[in-house]
Each structure stands twice: as structure tokens, then as C-alpha cells.
Amino acid sequence: MKELTLVKIGGKLIDDESKLSASLEVFSKIKGAKLLVHGGGKLATDMAKQLGIDSPMIDGRRITNTETLKLVSMVYAGWINKKIVAGLQALNQKAMGLCGADDNLILAEKRQHTSIDYGFVGDVTAVNKEALSTYIEQDKVLVLSAITHDGKGQLLNTNADTIATEIAIALSENYQVKLIYSFEKPGVLIHPDDDMSYLKCLDAVLYQEMKENGTINKGMLPKTENAFKAFNKGVDVLIGDLLRMSGDDYCGTELIACK
Amino acid sequence: MKELTLVKIGGKLIDDESKLSASLEVFSKIKGAKLLVHGGGKLATDMAKQLGIDSPMIDGRRITNTETLKLVSMVYAGWINKKIVAGLQALNQKAMGLCGADDNLILAEKRQHTSIDYGFVGDVTAVNKEALSTYIEQDKVLVLSAITHDGKGQLLNTNADTIATEIAIALSENYQVKLIYSFEKPGVLIHPDDDMSYLKCLDAVLYQEMKENGTINKGMLPKTENAFKAFNKGVDVLIGDLLRMSGDDYCGTELIACK
Numbered sequence: 001m002k003e004l005t006l007v008k009i010g011g012k013l014i015d016d017e018s019k020l021s022a023s024l025e026v027f028s029k030i031k032g033a034k035l036l037v038h039g040g041g042k043l044a045t046d047m048a049k050q051l052g053i054d055s056p057m058i059d060g061r062r063i064t065n066t067e068t069l070k071l072v073s074m075v076y077a078g079w080i081n082k083k084i085v086a087g088l089q090a091l092n093q094k095a096m097g098l099c100g101a102d103d104n105l106i107l108a109e110k111r112q113h114t115s116i117d118y119g120f121v122g123d124v125t126a127v128n129k130e131a132l133s134t135y136i137e138q139d140k141v142l143v144l145s146a147i148t149h150d151g152k153g154q155l156l157n158t159n160a161d162t163i164a165t166e167i168a169i170a171l172s173e174n175y176q177v178k179l180i181y182s183f184e185k186p187g188v189l190i191h192p193d194d195d196m197s198y199l200k201c202l203d204a205v206l207y208q209e210m211k212e213n214g215t216i217n218k219g220m221l222p223k224t225e226n227a228f229k230a231f232n233k234g235v236d237v238l239i240g241d242l243l244r245m246s247g248d249d250y251c252g253t254e255l256i257a258c259k
Numbered sequence: 260m261k262e263l264t265l266v267k268i269g270g271k272l273i274d275d276e277s278k279l280s281a282s283l284e285v286f287s288k289i290k291g292a293k294l295l296v297h298g299g300g301k302l303a304t305d306m307a308k309q310l311g312i313d314s315p316m317i318d319g320r321r322i323t324n325t326e327t328l329k330l331v332s333m334v335y336a337g338w339i340n341k342k343i344v345a346g347l348q349a350l351n352q353k354a355m356g357l358c359g360a361d362d363n364l365i366l367a368e369k370r371q372h373t374s375i376d377y378g379f380v381g382d383v384t385a386v387n388k389e390a391l392s393t394y395i396e397q398d399k400v401l402v403l404s405a406i407t408h409d410g411k412g413q414l415l416n417t418n419a420d421t422i423a424t425e426i427a428i429a430l431s432e433n434y435q436v437k438l439i440y441s442f443e444k445p446g447v448l449i450h451p452d453d454d455m456s457y458l459k460c461l462d463a464v465l466y467q468e469m470k471e472n473g474t475i476n477k478g479m480l481p482k483t484e485n486a487f488k489a490f491n492k493g494v495d496v497l498i499g500d501l502l503r504m505s506g507d508d509y510c511g512t513e514l515i516a517c518k
Contacts, residue, residue, distance in 0.1 A: 051309055070338055078337020079329050082406060082414055086360040090412035096362045101345040103355045103399065140362065147341060153349035155341055 004136065004175035005030050007242060008164035010039030011219075012184040014080060021087055023182065023242045028091040033136050033175065036143045037167065038084060039160035044068075044075040064119040064157040072157050073099075076145040084143050093141045100148030101155060103131045106163065108148035108156045122148045122156025124163070127170035136175075165226040169233045177235045180252070181223055182242035187253030188224065190215065198240070203258045204228065231255040263395065263434035264289050266501060267423035269298030270478075271443040273339060280346055282441065282501045287350040292395050292434065296403045296426065297343060298419035303327075303334040323378040323416040331416050332358075335404040343402050352400045359407030360414060362390045365422065367407035367415045381407040381415025383422070386429035395434075424485040428492045436494045439511070440482055441501035446512035447483065449474065457499075462517045463487065490514040 007027055013019050027036060048055040053067045064072065081097040088095035100106030100122075108122030135142055144167070146160035161181065168179040187198030192215070199206075207224060210216045216224055223239065231237045240252020266286055272278050286295060307314040312326045323331065340356040347354035359365030359381075367381030394401055403426070405419035420440065427438040446457030451474070458465075466483060469475040475483055482498065490496045499511020 047310075051306075073341050074333035074337035076337070077341050078333035078335070082332050082336050082358055082360055085358075086408040086414050087412050089360055089363055089408060089410060094362065095360075096357070097360070098355070098357075099341055099344075101341055101348055101354075101356070103353065104348055149345040149348060151348060153346050155345050 001174070001176045003032050003178065004171060005032065005034040005178045005180065006037065006164060006168050006171070007034065007180045007182055008037040008039070008160060009182045009242065010160055011041065013182060013242070014039060014041030015043065019184075019243065020084070024084065024087045024091060026242045026245060028088060028093050033139075034141060035132075035136065035167070035171075036084065036088075036141065037160055037164040038076075038080060038143065038145060040072060040076045040080060040146070043080070044072050047071060047075065058116060058118075063117075064121050066120070069120040069155060069157055073147050073155055077147045081143060081145045088141060088143065094139055095141045095143050096135070097143040097145070099145045100158065100163070104128055104149075104151070105131055105144070106148045106158070106166070107151055108158055109150055110154070110156060120154070120156050122150065122158045124148065124158060124166045127166050129170040129174065132167065132171060133174050136171075159222060159226075161223050161226040165230045168230045168235045172230075172233060172235050177230075179227075179230050179235050179237050180242065180245075181227060181237070181239045183223075183239075185241060186244055186251065187240045188216065188220070199253045201254045201256045202239075203256050205258050227255055260433070260435040261292060262437065263292040263294065263430060264437045264439065265294045265296065265423060265427050265430070266439045266441055267296040267298070267419060268441045268501065269419055270300065272441060272501070273298060273300030274302065278443075278502065279343070283343065283346045283350060285501045285504060287347060287352050292398075294391075294395065294401045294403070294426070294430075295343065295347075296405070296419055296423040297335075297339060298405065299331060299335045299339060302339070303331050306330060306334065317375060317377075322376075323380050325379070328379040328414060328416055332406050332414055336406045340402060340404045347400060347402065353398055354400045354402050355394070356402040356404070358404045359417065359422070363387050363408075363410070364390055364403070365407045365417070365425070366410055367417055368409055369413070369415060379413070379415050381409065381417045383407065383417060383425045386425050388429040388433065391426065391430060392433050395430075418481060418485075420482050420485040424489045427489045427494045431489075431492060431494050436489075438486075438489050438494050438496050439501065439504075440486060440496070440498045442482075442498075444500060445503055445510065446499045447475065447479070458512045460513045460515045461498075462515050464517050486514055 077099040085097040107126040111118040111121045190197040237255040238252045336358040344356040366385040370377040449456040496514040497511045
């Protein structure tokens with residue numbers, strides 16, 4: 001099967017102008033079919049404050065009211081997405097920025113929860129892998145923001161790690177997918193404050209232990225959960241920092257099967 | 260030649276939620292190949308005020324500093340573009356929202372002017388008609404915002420009427436293009452305050468007269484200039500309000516050749 005590298009960038013890699021452009025440079029050198037999914041960084045949070053929009057977080061997930069949805073659609077699908085596209089075009093990449101509503105790429109439904117109303121938060125229900133594959137076969141480099149839609153006219157806010165995972169799983173039917181979750185750390189850390197303590201590889205047994213003893217917590221939890229979800233469906237997964245990788249030397253934490 | 264209907268919507272049709280969705284409904288019923296270009300309405304101006312961003316206008320053109328560029332990219336390429344796409348998807352249109360940077364669709368250069376620095380305002384230098392035609396032939400309904408790029412990583416803010424004109428001209432080599440500039444008026448008015456006074460047709464002689472006696476002025480000037488530019492390149496042009504049109508009954512001011 002043809003290889004496809006899917007990179008998700010987020011966190012401080014998005015906020016920092018020079019780190020973002022360095023990440024795009026590394027991304028542009030990845031050979032073969034590739035696709036970029038990006039998060040939002042903290043610009044949306046900063047702007048919400050400036051505009052007096054209340055935007056609480058529960059378990060690392062933003063509660064999305066009408067005003068927040070408008071703001072994240074602007075920031076993620078507008079500024080960040082188009083800035084990345086223009087940056088990649090300058091690096092001779094055939095970049096094209098889309099969100100889940102475009103070409104009905106990612107269909108979602110408003111999150112159902114017994115006690116918490118997450119507002120306009122979407123859980124993915126379908127990935128249009130035919131459309132995605134068509135663009136990939138036309139050598140386009142898709143740049144996807146994590147805004148989805150319900151097919152009835154409603155935009156929804158979805159976690160970018162989840163988008164990366166769902167797309168990786170959907171495309172793994174047609175491609176050998178390598179999924180890289182890139183963020184500001186070199187990988188999954190044994191000691192959260194020590195970057196040198198990153199794991200070269202992680203299997204489900206060690207993962208379970210690290211969750212139970214609290215080593216993996218907060219923002220790392222949904223990331224690693226997403227990572228194992230993709231891994232369990234046959235996707236090659238690496239968690240690390242694109243800026244510390246070069247050429248085929250993908251440093252980071254690789255998910256591996258239990259021995 | 261195959262027909263292509265290119266609709267540009269802007270002004271109050273964008274600001275008013277119910278008028279926007281009614282416009283999308285009319286647009287969705289247009290048969291055959293079609294494409295939508297949208298302006299920004301006054302949301303960007305309102306948000307600039309809220310955020311304390313200074314954003315002066317000269318001759319109906321916004322001076323675009325770094326902060327304004329960020330804001331218009333958010334509002335135009337993000338919120339408005341994706342809201343329109345989600346709305347059209349709900350109407351079973353194969354809508355896909357792009358800006359000029361995506362797939363290198365519209366290349367522009369920073370405006371050169373002897374005395375005024377327009378900031379990050381882009382004048383169109385090239386339209387990627389091959390890419391546009393490919394999407395049209397795949398039955399996609401492109402939704403284009405007026406954000407362009409210079410190919411060197413810089414996003415630029417371009418007038419939406421100009422984008423519509425340049426695309427119409429570029430595509431007129433492959434299609435018989437009908438270009439509709441839709442806004443809140445039924446057409447070009449003889450008496451600016453009287454909607455009933457709209458012209459059924461307008462030729463270059465009458466247009467020249469109306470410019471000279473000041474009947475056509477302010478925001479109507481760039482629109483009519485753009486309209487005649489397209490008309491002179493063989494594009495069928497209609498200026499009017501999509502909401503007053505239905506089926507093949509395109510009411511509005513039609514540009515015609517001088518007798």
C-alpha cells in the first residue's frame with residue numbers, strides 16, 4: 001500500500017510564529033503523500049478574553065457557545081489555516097486548506113452527554129475518505145482545521161487530535177498511514193518536567209500503568225487515547241516534536257504492540 | 260461553450276442572517292456549473308472596533324495593517340466562508356470553501372501606489388483557471404473568499420468585486436460566464452433613494468453620463484467599474500439582488516453593448 005504521512009500540529013507550535021514556520025519547513029520536506037491537521041493554539045482563548053466571551057474548559061475540552069463557535073471558526077478555519085497554506089505555498093507545496101464542512105469531508109454530531117452541555121462540540125460520525133483520497137491522488141497537500149459540520153447547516157468545534165485520528169483510521173483502508181502527533185515535547189515523558197525522559201516506545205501495558213499512576217494526565221490523556229485508538233486500527237503512530245525530526249529520522253515516542 | 264454562473268454576494272446580504280440563507284437558497288436552485296464569491300459585510304468592521312483595531316477606509320477600500328489582515332482573514336476566510344459552505348451543504352450543494360492562497364488559486368501583489376500605503380491589500384496578478392476548471396468539472400460548488408496571497412507566504416486582502424471580475428474573465432476562456440453582482444439593491448438606480456428606479460439595462464455611454472453627473476458614486480463606482488471590465492471581456496453581467504430573482508428570471512441591471 002502507498003504510504004501517507006499525516007502530521008497533526010498543535011499547542012505552542014502554532015502560537016510561536018518562528019516555530020510554526022520551522023515546522024512547516026520540516027513538513028515540506030516529508031516525501032510522498034502527506035496531510036496536515038492543525039489545532040488552534042491559544043489565539044482563540046486570548047481573543048475570547050479580549051472580546052469578553054466566556055469560554056470555559058472541562059477536561060481539556062472547550063465548551064462551545066454560539067460566540068465561541070464563531071470565534072474558533074474564524075481563528076482555526078480562517079487565520080491559522082490560511083497562514084499555514086500561504087506558508088506551505090511559499091515552500092512549493094500544493095497546499096489547500098479545508099475544514100470538515102468543505103466538500104462534506106468530516107461529518108459530526110453535536111455531543112450528547114447526560115449531564116454536561118458541551119454546546120457546539122462535534123463528535124465525528126463520518127470521514128469522506130473518497131474525497132480525501134481524490135485530493136491526495138492529485139498530489140494536493142490538504143491542510144485541515146478541526147471545524148466540522150452536522151450536514152444540516154450547523155458548524156461544530158471538534159478536537160484536532162480526534163480529527164487526525166479519525167482521518168488516519170479512515171485513510172488506513174487505502175494507505176499505510178504514519179500519524180505524527182507533533183507538539184512542543186519530544187515525546188511521552190516519564191518525568192513531566194524532564195524533556196530527556198521521553199520514551200522511545202510505548203505499548204498498551206506501560207500506557208495503562210502510566211495512566212494509573214498519573215504520569216500521563218491532563219492534555220496528554222486525550223492525545224494518547226487518540227494515538228492508541230489509531231494504533232489499534234493499524235496506523236503507525238509517533239508522538240513527538242516535528243522540529244526535532246529531520247529527513248527519515250522521526251524521533252519521538254513510537255507506539256508498539258505488547259510483547 | 261458550457262455555461263457557468265458566477266454569483267458575488269456582499270454588503271447587507273452577508274450581515275443579515277435571514278437574507279444570507281435566503282440568498283443561498285436561491286443560489287442552490289441555479290442550474291449547471293456555478294461558483295460563489297463572497298464579501299465580508301460589516302462584521303470585520305464591528306470586530307475591529309471591539310478589539311480597538313484602527314482600520315481606515317480610503318475610496319471604499321480598507322487600509323489593511325497586520326492586525327486588520329489577521330481579522331479579515333478570520334472573518335472572511337473563516338466564519339463567513341464556512342457558514343456559507345455549511346449552509347450550502349445542507350441544501351445538497353457540493354460546496355467547498357477556498358481563498359486565493361488555497362491551491363494557489365489567486366495570486367496577487369501588494370498594491371503599489373505613489374502616495375498611499377494600502378498595507379496588505381493585494382491586486383490580482385494571476386488566476387489559476389486550470390485548478391478552478393478542474394473543480395467545476397468535478398461538480399464542486401466553490402465558495403471563494405477575497406483573501407489572496409503573494410506566493411511568498413504573505414496573505415493579502417483583495418476587493419471581492421474584483422475577485423469575482425478576475426475569475427469571470429479568466430474562466431470566460433473555457434465557459435460562457437454569467438456574472439451576477441448581488442447586493443441589497445435591485446440594480447443600478449437612477450435615483451439612489453428609489454429602488455423602483457433601477458435600470459433594466461446599462462451601456463457604456465449611459466454609464467459614463469451617470470458617473471459624470473454623480474448618479475453612480477461611492478461603493479457603486481468600483482462595482483460598476485468591475486462590471487464593465489468583465490463585460491468588455493465577453494462576460495454576461497447582471498447587477499442586482501439575488502433575492503428578487505427566481506429560476507431563470509434574473510431581474511436586475513443588465514450590461515449591454517452601445518447601439
